[in-house]
Amino acid sequence: MFYDNHNFEGLKFFSEIKTHPTVAKPCEKFLDIIKQLKTPPTQRNIVVAEIGLGYGATALQVLKLLDAGDMYCGFDFEDKVKDLTDDLQARDFGIKCQVVLSGNSRNQWDSYNWNLSELIFRMREQKLAGIFDAVYLDGAHTLLHDGLAVCLLKELIKGGGYLILDDLFWSYSTSTIEKGLGWDKFMSKEQADDKQIFRVQELFLTNDSNWERLSSPKEWRGIFRKRLH
Numbered sequence: 001m002f003y004d005n006h007n008f009e010g011l012k013f014f015s016e017i018k019t020h021p022t023v024a025k026p027c028e029k030f031l032d033i034i035k036q037l038k039t040p041p042t043q044r045n046i047v048v049a050e051i052g053l054g055y056g057a058t059a060l061q062v063l064k065l066l067d068a069g070d071m072y073c074g075f076d077f078e079d080k081v082k083d084l085t086d087d088l089q090a091r092d093f094g095i096k097c098q099v100v101l102s103g104n105s106r107n108q109w110d111s112y113n114w115n116l117s118e119l120i121f122r123m124r125e126q127k128l129a130g131i132f133d134a135v136y137l138d139g140a141h142t143l144l145h146d147g148l149a150v151c152l153l154k155e156l157i158k159g160g161g162y163l164i165l166d167d168l169f170w171s172y173s174t175s176t177i178e179k180g181l182g183w184d185k186f187m188s189k190e191q192a193d194d195k196q197i198f199r200v201q202e203l204f205l206t207n208d209s210n211w212e213r214l215s216s217p218k219e220w221r222g223i224f225r226k227r228l229h
């Protein structure tokens with residue numbers, strides 16, 4: 001496993017990487033895009049976002065890649081954001097960039113979408129045409145949450161910026177990790193069987209001429225780039 005040689009003893013958040021194999025590997029595509037943005041001649045200060053932190057497998061590698069002029073924005077439940085904040089304060093990982101973490105409650109209808117919507121209002125006040133250079137969406141994996149997240153992110157991503165959708169072909173009913181979490185109380189069997197991130201992609205990105213698809217249709221991750229006008 002990617003983090004086998006890492007010692008996270010004494011850290012509440014990162015130590016969970018060892019016990020959750022499904023979220024123990026960083027998203028290489030996200031790292032590749034960030035490396036590309038940080039390589040001459042495109043090299044510049046960038047702002048990137050990860051929606052859904054898991055236990056920081058991707059976040060830690062992203063944070064290590066970014067420079068002092070860069071910013072990492074992470075979104076998840078507020079208790080997870082607190083645990084990550086505590087770990088980053090408890091140990092020096094050699095992180096140079098600015099880290100901005102936004103948490104939401106675990107109340108039933110709450111999600112990262114609230115914080116993303118707040119960000120849009122602040123962005124509009126500042127008359128900016130986008131904030132993020134690259135976003136990795138890896139959150140709830142439902143049409144309900146991630147359909148709205150993609151709509152919000154389409155405005156928050158700068159022209160020329162990237163959006164990665166994870167788990168295009170994942171479904172609740174076939175997932176081993178979601179078993180026993182009671183998804184049957186929240187969605188129909190048809191919805192649990194559906195690949196909801198693929199549905200989101202087809203609804204909001206595939207036919208949008210402002211977005212170019214960079215990934216092949218069969219790839220597990222959908223990679224899109226917002227066209228420059």
Ligand SMILES: C[S@@+](CC[C@H](N)C(=O)[O-])C[C@H]1O[C@@H](n2cnc3c(N)ncnc32)[C@H](O)[C@@H]1O
Pocket residue numbers: 023024025026027050051052053054055056057058059075076077080104110111112138139140145
């Ligand atoms: C698959 S994990 C993310 C893995 C992470 N991106 C990585 O690469 O290691 C999904 C994350 O989405 C978060 N999430 C799911 N539903 C959410 C909601 N309604 N509000 C905030 N975060 C949510 C979960 O807490 C979890 O951390």
